[in-house]
Amino acid sequence: MKIAVCIKQVPTREWQPRLRDDKTWIREADVSYEMNEPDAYALEEALRLREKHGGEVVVCSAGPARVQQVIREALARGADRAIHVEDDSLAAADAFVSAGALASAMADETFDLVLTGLQSDDQGHGQTGVVLAERLGIPHSTIIMEVQIDPSTSSGQAGSLRVKRELEGGWFQWIAMPLPALLTIQSGINQLRYATLKGIMAAKKKEIRKASLPAGLQPSQQIVALAMPARSKQTHLIGGSAGEAAKELVRLLRDEARAL
Amino acid sequence: MILVVAEQRDGTLNRATWEALVAAQALAGADEVAVVIAGSGIDAVAQELAAAGAGDVVVLDDVALKTYTPDAWVIALRAVIEQSAPSHVVFAHTYQTRDFAPALAARLRKPLITDVTAVNGTGASATFTRPMFQGKLAAEVKPAGGGPVFVTIQIGAFRADRLQKGSVASVTKAPVSLDASAIRQTPEAPFQEAKAAVDLSQAPRIVAVGRGIKSQENLPVAEKLAKALGAELAASRPICDNGWLPMERQIGSSGQTVAPKLYVALGISGAIQHLVGMKGSRTIVAINKDADAPIFEVADYGIVGDLFEIAPALVAELEK
Ligand SMILES: Cc1cc2nc3c(=O)[nH]c(=O)nc-3n(C[C@H](O)[C@H](O)[C@H](O)COP(=O)(O)OP(=O)(O)OC[C@H]3O[C@@H](n4cnc5c(N)ncnc54)[C@H](O)[C@@H]3O)c2cc1C
Numbered sequence A: 001m002k003i004a005v006c007i008k009q010v011p012t013r014e015w016q017p018r019l020r021d022d023k024t025w026i027r028e029a030d031v032s033y034e035m036n037e038p039d040a041y042a043l044e045e046a047l048r049l050r051e052k053h054g055g056e057v058v059v060c061s062a063g064p065a066r067v068q069q070v071i072r073e074a075l076a077r078g079a080d081r082a083i084h085v086e087d088d089s090l091a092a093a094d095a096f097v098s099a100g101a102l103a104s105a106m107a108d109e110t111f112d113l114v115l116t117g118l119q120s121d122d123q124g125h126g127q128t129g130v131v132l133a134e135r136l137g138i139p140h141s142t143i144i145m146e147v148q149i150d151p152s153t154s155s156g157q158a159g160s161l162r163v164k165r166e167l168e169g170g171w172f173q174w175i176a177m178p179l180p181a182l183l184t185i186q187s188g189i190n191q192l193r194y195a196t197l198k199g200i201m202a203a204k205k206k207e208i209r210k211a212s213l214p215a216g217l218q219p220s221q222q223i224v225a226l227a228m229p230a231r232s233k234q235t236h237l238i239g240g241s242a243g244e245a246a247k248e249l250v251r252l253l254r255d256e257a258r259a260l
Numbered sequence B: 001m002i003l004v005v006a007e008q009r010d011g012t013l014n015r016a017t018w019e020a021l022v023a024a025q026a027l028a029g030a031d032e033v034a035v036v037i038a039g040s041g042i043d044a045v046a047q048e049l050a051a052a053g054a055g056d057v058v059v060l061d062d063v064a065l066k067t068y069t070p071d072a073w074v075i076a077l078r079a080v081i082e083q084s085a086p087s088h089v090v091f092a093h094t095y096q097t098r099d100f101a102p103a104l105a106a107r108l109r110k111p112l113i114t115d116v117t118a119v120n121g122t123g124a125s126a127t128f129t130r131p132m133f134q135g136k137l138a139a140e141v142k143p144a145g146g147g148p149v150f151v152t153i154q155i156g157a158f159r160a161d162r163l164q165k166g167s168v169a170s171v172t173k174a175p176v177s178l179d180a181s182a183i184r185q186t187p188e189a190p191f192q193e194a195k196a197a198v199d200l201s202q203a204p205r206i207v208a209v210g211r212g213i214k215s216q217e218n219l220p221v222a223e224k225l226a227k228a229l230g231a232e233l234a235a236s237r238p239i240c241d242n243g244w245l246p247m248e249r250q251i252g253s254s255g256q257t258v259a260p261k262l263y264v265a266l267g268i269s270g271a272i273q274h275l276v277g278m279k280g281s282r283t284i285v286a287i288n289k290d291a292d293a294p295i296f297e298v299a300d301y302g303i304v305g306d307l308f309e310i311a312p313a314l315v316a317e318l319e320k
């Protein structure tokens, strides 16, 4: 099994947004970054599949030099090697450009399985995985909560997959498809492991292949402005010390909202 | 023309389709809206759509469309889109749309703007507002590279009851030419995991805990507050993902939808996938240390502060 995992580097959850002067992107200078959450679950799933079926796990990331941080982290958790499509313009790229960049770097590798997260915590397009499948010419399924692989090859097929897809409101569905295929992984599919000191040391020696951004990728959308979201409701904010605020809230819930 | 892709399962229309239609009307201005729906034996749904008179209905009816697969939907819809050449193709941002719309747009090499909360302007010059950075920011986005532009509409962002109805519209069947061997996914029947032991939809009061609780050891902070309020305990997705509380206590698009008398969100940021499961609650209280957290957009009462100070203070006050 040759498995690719696409990992995006995104601002940490604690990050408080600050905008660049032109208000079309964030001020990157004061951001600290982490691995996109569903991508961490995708990586863990790939590592578990490798433990079961053998093979290798290759991390793929498109972004400026800074994304090496999450690449190293993925290698420390156990991925075998990495591909980094490096270009400063990828920091704010849309899903078509990101998928195009990843597809061109992955094309020669002929992966049996490609895993991505279902959505990025920064731009949140929820598209890149599916677009990548389309560019690689392989079938896909999304919002996956369980992966079963039957590696037996038959009639020119590289094995097959059975995956559990999440539907809305607590419903699920199993879907079968041939390999190679692409899956977008949902958070919570497994329990994450973290890097060990041994893993961190070993990661230093692992290969990161650099690939350049292919020419001719056209953005499909442009951010004209970023802003704080408009509020739809007038929240009654209660101030004061914890004790004072608690007292006032309980009074309001009893007398005004009649919720107690 | 604006083409709306309706969604049905087993002959039942997904109600989010009405919201997509309202968004399409906003986008259309004086232009026309049309609706396309795919499936097999879906005449009743097509009639339901036509009866609203929001636009003529095109039906893609084929046995190969009996159950949803992304490959079949991409092939069937592509033909209609290429034939009717709409300026925009509008969908509700459902899990099904997430599964095939990016492939459809990518195959046609046309822009796809997802999770749209507002439409600014009409026609070719329209821009779209969508959340970024987990709802911390809203982006105004302009499509690039010509139409048709694909747009998916966030659930709940447009009100279905704002639909401008007209006289009964026409229903026509469009031919479908689908080679079964081009469909690579084989789906099985949808199912629910073992029936939830707690039915949170019946709880009059709910205390929901999010990642702000930091660790499983801190859960009693929320449990005590729930007890003092006579409330059930629920959670955001990451709490259940981590196994700190069972999945059946998850609120949101992939968990339960609730509308209690009182919903207290403790250390929950208010991502849209959480909000869709609880924003119908009668009174919403948010306790969060970040004054800009999106949860305050739906809260009636808010306390900006540390839940580890405020929750115990509330318990003390309630026990007085
Ligand atoms: C397809 C899909 C389906 C999803 N389905 C669901 C779903 O059904 N339900 C769901 O909940 N999510 C769902 N999600 C995930 C969702 O997008 C969010 O990631 C999730 O809701 C965030 O959970 P949270 O608010 O607990 O965590 P975070 O977003 O990390 O927020 C934690 C909050 O706690 C606050 N905080 C931290 N410390 C303190 C403190 N000491 N005192 C007070 N406040 C504090 C922070 O300011 C922050 O606002 C889904 C996502 C996708 C893509």
Ligand SMILES: Nc1ncnc2c1ncn2[C@@H]1O[C@H](COP(=O)(O)O)[C@@H](O)[C@H]1O
Binding pocket: A006, A007, A008, A009, A036, A038, A039, A060, A061, A062, A063, A090, A095, A098, A102, A115, A116, A117, A118, A119, A120, A121, A123, A124, A125, A126, A127, A128, A129
């Ligand atoms: N620049 C990137 N590098 C690597 N993977 C990416 C990149 N952008 C998106 N992805 C993958 O695509 C998924 C969906 O991203 P998005 O379409 O932005 O919501 C993410 O969870 C990642 O797995």
